[in-house]
Amino acid sequence: xxxxxxxxxxxxxxxxxxxxxxxxxxxxxxxxxxxxxxxxxxxxxxxxxxxxxxxxxxxxxxxxxxxxxxxxxxxxxxxxxxxxxxxxxxxxxxxxxxxxxxxxxxxxxxxxxxxxxxxxxxxxxxxxxxxxxxxxxxxxxxxxxxxxxxxxxxxxxxxxxxxxxxxxxxxxxxxxxxxxxxxxxxxxxxxxxxxxxxxxxxxxxxxxxxxxxxxxxxxxxxxxxxxxxxxxxxxxxxxxxxxxxxxxxxxxxxxxxxxxxxxxxxxxxxxxxx
Amino acid sequence: xxxxxxxxxxxxxxxxxxxxxxxxxxxxxxxxxxxxxxxxxxxxxxxxxxxxxxxxxxxxxxxxxxxxxxxxxxxxxxxxxxxxxxxxxxxxxxxxxxxxxxxxxxxxxxxxxxxxxxxxxxxxxxxxxxxxxxxxxxxxxxxxxxxxxxxxxxxxxxxxxxxxxxxxxxxxxxxxxxxxxxxxxxxxxxxxxxxxxxxxxxxxxxxxxxxxxxxxxxxxxxxxxxxxxxxxxxxxxxxxxxxxxxxxxxxxxxxxxxxxxxxxxxxxxxxxxx
Numbered sequence: 189x190x191x192x193x194x195x196x197x198x199x200x201x202x203x204x205x206x207x208x209x210x211x212x213x214x215x216x217x218x219x220x221x222x223x224x225x226x227x228x229x230x231x232x233x234x235x236x237x238x239x240x241x242x243x244x245x246x247x248x249x250x251x252x253x254x255x256x257x258x259x260x261x262x263x264x265x266x267x268x269x270x271x272x273x274x275x276x277x278x279x280x281x282x283x284x285x286x287x288x289x290x291x292x293x294x295x296x297x298x299x300x301x302x303x304x305x306x307x308x309x310x311x312x313x314x315x316x317x318x319x320x321x322x323x324x325x326x327x328x329x330x331x332x333x334x335x336x337x338x339x340x341x342x343x344x345x346x347x348x349x350x351x352x353x354x355x356x357x358x359x360x361x362x363x364x365x366x367x368x369x370x371x372x373x374x375x376x377x378x379x380x381x382x383x384x385x386x387x388x389x390x391x392x393x394x395x396x397x398x399x400x401x402x403x404x405x406x407x408x409x410x411x412x413x414x415x416x417x418x419x420x421x422x423x424x425x426x427x428x429x430x431x432x433x434x435x436x437x438x439x440x441x442x443x444x445x446x447x448x449x450x451x452x453x454x455x456x457x458x459x460x461x462x
Numbered sequence: 463x464x465x466x467x468x469x470x471x472x473x474x475x476x477x478x479x480x481x482x483x484x485x486x487x488x489x490x491x492x493x494x495x496x497x498x499x500x501x502x503x504x505x506x507x508x509x510x511x512x513x514x515x516x517x518x519x520x521x522x523x524x525x526x527x528x529x530x531x532x533x534x535x536x537x538x539x540x541x542x543x544x545x546x547x548x549x550x551x552x553x554x555x556x557x558x559x560x561x562x563x564x565x566x567x568x569x570x571x572x573x574x575x576x577x578x579x580x581x582x583x584x585x586x587x588x589x590x591x592x593x594x595x596x597x598x599x600x601x602x603x604x605x606x607x608x609x610x611x612x613x614x615x616x617x618x619x620x621x622x623x624x625x626x627x628x629x630x631x632x633x634x635x636x637x638x639x640x641x642x643x644x645x646x647x648x649x650x651x652x653x654x655x656x657x658x659x660x661x662x663x664x665x666x667x668x669x670x671x672x673x674x675x676x677x678x679x680x681x682x683x684x685x686x687x688x689x690x691x692x693x694x695x696x697x698x699x700x701x702x703x704x705x706x707x708x709x710x711x712x713x714x715x716x717x718x719x720x721x722x723x724x725x726x727x728x729x730x731x732x733x734x735x736x
Binding site: 195196197200202203204206211216218221228230231240243244251255257258259260261445449452 | 511531
């Protein structure tokens, strides 16, 4: 008999010294940040973990400040349906969040909590990584909801020649346009109606049309001009009907999940910037 | 270029579906439950993780109920200095905790939260595993603090012939004796003063004397009768001066860390019992 028989076995990935991060949402089972963002931490040699934190909507206002007061918790990712509500809990907002008034990430700093919106940054980074420039280009954006609005802001900040925002909810499209006009006064942004794709360089679908439905398409056309670069932020299915049509038309296509890599690099940079 | 280049890498040990458990304490860096209890979960095929949760004392009353309301959090381990304060937050107390009025584990059940004290259970299980019976034996217990009190209760529940509790704080020793007399009315428990170890079968040190100090010993003797089984719950150093003396005297010795294995089995059983 040795004493070591009684030494418990341990896992190597969590200890009392591991720094905590969370993703707050409702529901929570579908989130991917725990596995992806934790991997990004670990690959940088940072002893940290992102855990799922399921906060029911009726408890959000009570739980959010408490979670932010856990002393070894250094940051939070915010997902559906809390991106607007969470913005109220920070001391300051980053440049993207100041425009969208929504946050996707909260980071603890010496001077308090800062919130920033990264949903659009990943889209722009994915385009750049595939050689699709935004600067001086004509961009068509489908969808003016939370994701569309964040992408609109990120796109606008890259100085495109023009941006047209298309949403069946025309009031929402107008509101997004006003938001961007205020933030970027000198640039050509408007709500779009008819879409002649010969007049565009980049098409981004930020609407949910096509999500979980491979037969649904946000456009009523069967062909696109081959010079057009087409991105669809829908991740499931991987290849939406829009992207299939774009491929068949000879367009360069950028898949929704290509946003993730750049986004999580940016998010971990933001967490570590203190 | 394949799309897979842009699929982020992930870690295999955490996802949106992983159930959350925490260990609450102040400070937190020294706790071992995250690595040990998580290993116990994983070895049973349970997708769960124990994370360190550092709660500052001035925020305990505010954070504790909030943490317990996180919807995917199913249990908490409680460590220094919260074992008494945490007992106020549960709906019901397990049999050990009803006596000690302290809790080391909180588990979420359909009917509410239940708290139980496992600090003594691990000690008794470690003795049993090494062939040291408690039933009908004469037990000397050094220390009537939180750990000593919990061990006293666990020992008492195993029907020893007698229990003597020794603490330089005689009021504390008397209080522990009263506690056990109430809980186990018919049994021979008293505060001890002089220690003739020929009159005992098992000696348990539950005082902190010897912790982080290999020269300190809770006893003023240089030799022990070899029939005595000697357990020291101090874990650092592994071999305290008391255990060294016991070994040199020919006694069977049981090390502090031998408590851990049995205790974490019992804790995970308790978490899963719902």
